[in-house]
Amino acid sequence: MERMSLQLPNFVVVDDEPNVCAMLQRYLVRRGCGVRTATTLEDGRRMLEESPTDILLVDFRFAWGTGDELAKWALSTGRASSAYCMTGNPEPSVVVSAVRAGCSDVLPKPLELARIDQMIEACSTEVTTNLGDWMSAIAPNIYGTDPEFLAQLRIVRDAADTNSTILIMGESGTGKELVARAIHDASLRAHGPFIPMNCAAVPDALLEGELFGHTKGAFTGAHASRDGRFLAASKGTLFLDEIGDMPASAQAKLLRVLEDRSVTPLGSEVPIEADVRIVAATNKDLDDLAAQGQFRADLLFRLSVIVIRLPPLRDRPGDIVPLARRFVVAANERLQREVEGLDPGAERVLGEHTWPGNVRELSNVIERAVILKKKGLITPRELALRLARTPSTPGLRPAQTNREDAAPVRGPRPVSVSAPSTLSGGEIAEGGDERESLNLRSHIDRLERELISMALERTKGNRTEAAALLGLNRTTLLEKLRRASAT
Known part of the structure; x- marks a missing residue:
């Protein structure tokens, strides 16, 4: 498969005013574009002969010749994908000459930088189309036009055909496993197995055996030897989902595997070579967990060779x-x-x-x-x-975790947060009278506790993400949690 260029457009700027060249060069470099400048038509042509460009920006009038001549030559020979003429006197004859030469537009001076931005966007759209071809071939189930989402997919494409470890970060439902499969399918390991494993779905006591395998008699109930997921994924890809939920003991062994490229099954002292690529995913902030001592910082460094950050749908x-x-x-x-x-x-x-x-x-x-x-x-x-069943903060039970950052809110078990049913005039609070049931403050406090509990459950105890869901800053959420714990 042909590899498409992911670079922002390259420019060649030809203008006999050095200050115009310098201004455009500074601006385009800040935008991340490649740029070369020349102050004569001859130097501009020489640059294009040495290396073509995506966009040619050329002034119309020079002491010897006109810019439309250079534009016509560059476009006809494929030395430029598109060309624009600049002029301080956009009279009709100039516009006609530039258009006949094939220029996309005539830009009056002084230049509007917004017009330069439009050029960059237009050229980037062509790059996006190439990315779309790649997605159609490798990951037809992944779709998006959001610039940030596409930027992450470009990283996916660039990193797919390497053996580097990849960490995919994003909220639940953003498509982390789809992206992991796309990485595998576009890699040199596509002929090998893709083995997914949800670290949060396996009890801590069984996780190491599932990952690394075990010998017969390694523990009670181990009646036969068994290969773990690492060996099952040999010459392929092991996708470790919800890696933020991995217990400390398994984290230490995973770090050793990444360092030594070998696996030692439970009950054995003989390491086995592990020819596996690791793609991990999480909906938690591993930097926060590492700072709190809940996730190994050295393992995080090993996993973060390439990081993909999938934006939530609300941001697309x-x-x-x-x-x-x-x-x-x-x-x-x-x-x-x-x-x-x-x-x-x-x-x-x-x-x-x-x-x-x-x-x-x-x-x-x-x-x-x-x-x-x-x-x-x-x-x-x-x-x-x-x-109606999916409010912005889902009605889920409180988070059950012993992490300080994810302590459940004390209070009633969350119920469906529907204003009519929760605050109906005829409802009597348990153990109270009708006057208590109509106390607005108590209902608001109860609803607030329920929403906080739901947000913590939704984010699996991550207070930073929960605060974002609730539209609060983290400090405000922590203060509300402290008040709830004191009651």
């Missing part, structure tokens, strides 16, 4: 409706339905939702809507049935 508003349309098509095929798409009201509802469950939640919402609608256009009615 332009991707919500296009993703939903793709999910409608997929659900139609899978469920044998004939839903035509989304009506404008449904698209508006989707855009207004905060999507705490991210892309996974959106997929589930659309699947349910397709099931209910069967054919025609999905309306807010079909979506509301699902969205």
